[in-house]
Amino acid sequence: MILTVDHVTCYRYNRPARALVQSHRLMPSNCAGQRVLNWTVTVTDGIAGGTFRDGAGDWIQGWTVPGPVSEVTVAVRGAVETSDQAGVLRGHRELTPPDCYLRSTPVTRADAALTALAAEAGGAGEALDRAHRLADLVADAIAYEPGVTEAHTTAAEALKLGRGVCQDHAHALIAVARAAGLPARYVSGYLFTEAGRDHEAAHAWAEVWVHGLGWVGFDAANRCCPDDRYIRLGSGLDAADAAPIRGIARGHGIERLEVQVAVQAVQQ
Structure with a gap:
């Protein structure tokens, strides 16, 4: 499939x-x-800085916008040819050892409820089967509902609420996977959805490390593994670590953010 963004x-x-x-x-x-x-990133009045591939294999690009500045637009446009790999990340260059992703963060820390949920998957059997069970448990425990959680909502808070969006599903799955001894990380990217579907084009899911197989993606929000509808951008310990755009503005003004994302499938 060819997807345009x-x-x-x-x-x-x-x-x-x-x-x-x-x-x-x-x-x-x-x-x-x-x-x-093809892929282009433009920044209004921006000066491009260094580009490098980090230890997780993701491309990082620095930008500077000299002031005074009242409005900045970051525009991403491109096309990617995708294929279904059954969720398995193959051919991705990276150096970070998987065990680094056993470390929790404030938003992915497992409380008693998340630890109990992880225990429901059992400690026996193949790691891949346990990862699938964990993803199913998270999908059952957290219903997809936009607008009920915030950017800083933790996995524990989303589980207690029983509702959330893809970020909450990913954080919860990461928390229970790490509690079960499986390295897990957050993935940001894009998702092509058909008309009438609730999920937004800017999407997130989790990857769990399975010994002998590698990183395997699980989208608990959609109860599936990533396929040819997905474009993978980058990964991290949590949403903040894997954010597509991170930055700082010098000044005392109030920042207002607007985001529009469209993903379309085109005929090959």
């Missing part, structure tokens, strides 16, 4: 910022499941 992020400030510095994780890597056909 049109992703526009606009930052507005009620008082001009003196300068803006950003770090982008907006370039998909080529691997067995995806091949970048």
